[in-house]
Amino acid sequence: MNEIADLLRAKGLKVTPQRLAIFTFLRYTKSHPSAEDIYKALMPTNPTISLATVYKTLDSFRSVGLVQELSVGNGRSNYDATVESHPHMVCTCCNAIIDFDSDLIATLREEAALKTGFDVAREQLIFYGLCPACRQASSQQDAI
Amino acid sequence: MNEIADLLRAKGLKVTPQRLAIFTFLRYTKSHPSAEDIYKALMPTNPTISLATVYKTLDSFRSVGLVQELSVGNGRSNYDATVESHPHMVCTCCNAIIDFDSDLIATLREEAALKTGFDVAREQLIFYGLCPACRQASSQQDAI
DNA sequence: TTCAATGCAAAAGTTTTGCACCTCT
DNA sequence: AGAGGTGCAAAACTTTTGCATTGAA
Numbered sequence: 001m002n003e004i005a006d007l008l009r010a011k012g013l014k015v016t017p018q019r020l021a022i023f024t025f026l027r028y029t030k031s032h033p034s035a036e037d038i039y040k041a042l043m044p045t046n047p048t049i050s051l052a053t054v055y056k057t058l059d060s061f062r063s064v065g066l067v068q069e070l071s072v073g074n075g076r077s078n079y080d081a082t083v084e085s086h087p088h089m090v091c092t093c094c095n096a097i098i099d100f101d102s103d104l105i106a107t108l109r110e111e112a113a114l115k116t117g118f119d120v121a122r123e124q125l126i127f128y129g130l131c132p133a134c135r136q137a138s139s140q141q142d143a144i
Numbered sequence: 145m146n147e148i149a150d151l152l153r154a155k156g157l158k159v160t161p162q163r164l165a166i167f168t169f170l171r172y173t174k175s176h177p178s179a180e181d182i183y184k185a186l187m188p189t190n191p192t193i194s195l196a197t198v199y200k201t202l203d204s205f206r207s208v209g210l211v212q213e214l215s216v217g218n219g220r221s222n223y224d225a226t227v228e229s230h231p232h233m234v235c236t237c238c239n240a241i242i243d244f245d246s247d248l249i250a251t252l253r254e255e256a257a258l259k260t261g262f263d264v265a266r267e268q269l270i271f272y273g274l275c276p277a278c279r280q281a282s283s284q285q286d287a288i
Numbered sequence: 289t290t291c292a293a294t295g296c297a298a299a300a301g302t303t304t305t306g307c308a309c310c311t312c313t
Numbered sequence: 314a315g316a317g318g319t320g321c322a323a324a325a326c327t328t329t330t331g332c333a334t335t336g337a338a
Contacts, residue, residue, distance in 0.1 A: 012172055014312055014316090014317095015313095016319080019318090023159070035302085036301095049320085050319070050321070052319080053318080056318080069217065071215040071216065071217035072215065073268070073308090075301075076301085077330080088263050089256060089264075093294075101259070102252060102256075102259075103254065104251065104252050108246060108248050112244065112271045112326080116233045116242060116244050116271075116277070118233050118274060118279075119274040119299070121204065121338090122271075122273075123271040123272065124272075125266075125269075126268045126269075127267040128267045128268075129228045129256075129257070129266075130262060130263070130265070130266050132261045132262070135263055158338075159338095161291095162293080163293090178327090180327080194295045194330090196296075196328090198293065199327090199328060199329075200294085202338080203329095219326075219327070220328090223330090256326085
């Protein structure tokens with residue numbers, strides 16, 4: 001009946017209202033929220049949730065492979081319920097983080113293993129630039 | 145005469161003993177140190193240096209393009225005096241960070257721009273895995 | 289001389305931890 | 314009933330900031 005509860009149970013995690021809320025939120029957003037973003041988003045509907053629980057839960061999820069933790073260099077972690085390896089694009093103006101796909105990842109990973117001698121387990125490919133909206137805003141700014 | 149002093153001056157930065165020490169250290173290490181690593185490494189020879197100065201200096205260096213700041217997900221920033229875009233390999237066991245090169249970066253960056261519509265300015269490509277030494281150590285561990 | 293850099297201490301921000309209580313299984 | 318999860322407060326860590334002093338140009 002409850003798909004998300006089954007997913008948690010399948011990973012050996014107890015099903016709690018907090019975990020359901022956090023995972024459901026992450027599953028249905030594309031915003032790559034931080035722990036605090038998640039906490040604030042869930043406050044209205046889950047008034048007793050605590051930030052510490054959000055952190056602990058995200059760590060549990062990460063260690064069983066239900067979410068991916070990103071370090072885009074903003075001093076905090078951002079979370080993504082899409083766990084398949086994929087690159088991210090970060091807007092240096094509005095801080096948006098968006099997903100995209102690339103067929104080059106496998107090749108790059110092989111090259112990395114070959115050139116370094118490491119066993120490569122995963123990767124984090126992050127691109128930085130201006131999103132279309134911010135580019136337009138800044139070019140209008142230039143025209144003033 | 146002093147190549148590094150000239151480099152700083154060329155970027156419009158005042159030349160101070162602290163800046164010379166920090167940049168020289170970064171230039172001649174391959175270890176991708178954190179601010180605190182740098183502070184500790186310079187303490188013996190520069191007993192009055194402060195951690196705040198290290199942070200401020202690294203930020204100055206970064207903003208004029210003398211160093212690159214990395215976020216490999218260990219909760220702090222690591223610094224690299226090689227500013228050309230290149231991927232990094234991180235050992236999840238001993239935390240070593242090593243550089244390597246790839247000709248695929250330009251292609252990947254083009255693909256990123258095309259697929260997302262962003263103006264891409266830079267990227268950070270980080271691979272995680274086991275270095276040869278740690279792999280050997282862990283396989284010996286397995287054999288016990 | 290002037291303006292920027294330094295160093296100290298305090299503050300800010302994120303994440304972790306200890307512990308008592310609660311609740312899934 | 315028992316193992317594990319939650320929530321609170323405190324602590325730990327990294328980084329930033331304010332400000333008086335120092336030092337480079």
